[in-house]
Amino acid sequence: xxxxxxxxxxxxxxxxxxxxxxxxxxxxxxxxxxxxxxxxxxxxxxxxxxxxxxxxxxxxxxxxxxxxxxxxxxxxxxxxxxxxxxxxxxxxxxxxxxxxxxxxxxxxxxxxxxxx
Amino acid sequence: xxxxxxxxxxxxxxxxxxxxxxxxxxxxxxxxxxxxxxxxxxxxxxxxxxxxxxxxxxxxxxxxxxxxxxxxxxxxxxxxxxxxxxxxxxxxxxxxxxxxxxxxxxxxxxxxxxxxxxxxxxxxxxxxxxxxxxxxxxxxxxxxxxxxxxxxxxxxxxxxxxxxxxxxxxxxxxxxxxxxxxxxxxxxxxxxxxxxxxxxxxxxxxxxxxxxxxxxxxxxxxxxxxxxxxxxxxxxxxxxxxxxxxxxxxxxxxxxxxxxxxxxxxxxxx
Ligand SMILES: [Zn+2]
Numbered sequence: 061x062x063x064x065x066x067x068x069x070x071x072x073x074x075x076x077x078x079x080x081x082x083x084x085x086x087x088x089x090x091x092x093x094x095x096x097x098x099x100x101x102x103x104x105x106x107x108x109x110x111x112x113x114x115x116x117x118x119x120x121x122x123x124x125x126x127x128x129x130x131x132x133x134x135x136x137x138x139x140x141x142x143x144x145x146x147x148x149x150x151x152x153x154x155x156x157x158x159x160x161x162x163x164x165x166x167x168x169x170x171x172x173x174x175x176x
Numbered sequence: 177x178x179x180x181x182x183x184x185x186x187x188x189x190x191x192x193x194x195x196x197x198x199x200x201x202x203x204x205x206x207x208x209x210x211x212x213x214x215x216x217x218x219x220x221x222x223x224x225x226x227x228x229x230x231x232x233x234x235x236x237x238x239x240x241x242x243x244x245x246x247x248x249x250x251x252x253x254x255x256x257x258x259x260x261x262x263x264x265x266x267x268x269x270x271x272x273x274x275x276x277x278x279x280x281x282x283x284x285x286x287x288x289x290x291x292x293x294x295x296x297x298x299x300x301x302x303x304x305x306x307x308x309x310x311x312x313x314x315x316x317x318x319x320x321x322x323x324x325x326x327x328x329x330x331x332x333x334x335x336x337x338x339x340x341x342x343x344x345x346x347x348x349x350x351x352x353x354x355x356x357x358x359x360x361x362x363x364x365x366x367x368x369x370x371x372x373x374x375x376x377x378x379x380x381x382x383x384x385x386x387x388x389x390x391x392x393x394x395x396x397x398x399x400x401x402x403x404x405x406x407x408x409x410x411x412x413x414x415x416x417x418x419x420x421x422x423x424x425x426x427x428x429x430x431x432x433x434x435x436x437x438x439x440x441x442x443x444x445x446x
Contacts, residue, residue, distance in 0.1 A: 066340065066341040066342065067258075067340075067341050069340050069341075070214075070338070070340050070341075071258070077436070077440070078432065078433070078436040079433060079436040079437055079440060080440070081437070081440055095433070098429075100209070101206045101209045101210060101214070101426075101429075102206070102429055102430075102433070104202045104205065104206065105200075105202045105203055105205075105206040106433075107202075108200050108201075108202035108203075109200070109202075109203075112200075144437055144440075144441060147433070147434075147437055148434050148437050148438070151430040151431070151433055151434040151437075152434065154203065154426075154430050155427050155430050155431065157180055157199060157203065158203075158423050158426055158427050158430075159427070160179060160180050161180050161182055161196070161199070161207075161423060162419075162420060162423045162424075164180070164181065164182035165182045165184065165194065165416075165419055165420070165423075166416075166420065168182050168183060168184035168194070169184050169187055169192065169416045169419075171184070172184040172185075172186065172187035173187040173416075175187075176186075176187055176188070
């Protein structure tokens with residue numbers, strides 16, 4: 061009866077920011093980034109990519125409450141590099157990889173479907 | 177890391193079997209999650225029951241109708257009703273289907289999904305919203321069985337949606353996903369009576385990887401690099417379309433984040 065509407069899982073309401081970056085007050089080059097209306101699909105993928113970045117010292121995320129469709133990521137970087145740039149690079153690298161996968165899949169699929 | 181590799185092992189009518197290499201487990205898992213729940217398709221969302229004298233309750237019938245896979249190849253041409261100018265539904269955001277059946281004989285009448293008609297094929301291609309039939313000679317999914325003088329007169333409104341809202345919008349009936357078939361990484365702890373090797377059947381994917389060498393030391397730094405995925409569809413979309421659109425959805429997600437980060441950067445000074 062009082063269950064939230066299912067579309068609240070993925071529909072960003074008016075006036076809500078997709079991502080909010082707030083610096084970690086306790087140390088430099090660290091930030092908390094809140095992702096609105098996203099889940100493990102994005103969180104896990106981004107964190108694992110960030111951990112591949114040699115200039116990233118720390119990257120992790122948590123879904124704070126199962127009923128709220130958001131997660132918080134903490135990223136800490138080396139001097140002269142910001143968590144924001146690290147995240148942008150992670151997104152970019154993943155997009156490049158996905159484009160390669162998509163291209164190679166199309167090639168492989170067209171060959172295979174001709175054979176069958 | 178070397179460039180990602182993709183090998184298509186089987187390209188079936190409603191499934192595609194692929195081997196993915198040189199990428200992270202998290203990326204392949206995100207692909208799996210998106211294929212299952214974030215690719216837009218079309219499904220019956222509103223049902224106007226004009227007559228239902230069958231033994232099935234209206235709600236029960238509506239639920240069954242919602243789960244029938246409809247052709248969604250052109251789902252991208254449709255708007256979401258929430259983004260549309262209309263109040264409830266219109267041509268831009270929905271496809272209207274009708275189901276009319278009366279039993280006039282002493283024997284029962286079976287009503288199948290192939291008895292559903294697209295009311296107004298207004299678009300360039302009338303495939304959108306058509307109930308899926310795996311072959312022309314079969315009648316599709318059994319919806320109801322009518323006795324003499326029982327009748328169904330129903331108007332169905334199919335809308336675009338994603339499976340995060342309701343599973344009826346999922347283009348995949350299942351995705352098989354495996355890595356490390358020899359369990360060299362010990363991510364799986366196999367239960368056994370006496371000997372796990374004898375009691376557990378080997379995966380067919382074992383043929384694609386070297387068996388473990390008993391004398392090798394365990395590699396604590398090893399990570400999975402080869403993934404086996406079999407994407408099986410409901411027929412709403414072709415399996416290769418699921419793959420391509422799924423990847424596109426992921427790309428869009430990432431691009432949206434990158435854009436939001438740049439936007440936030442302009443607004444703050446640090
Ligand atoms: Zn509309």
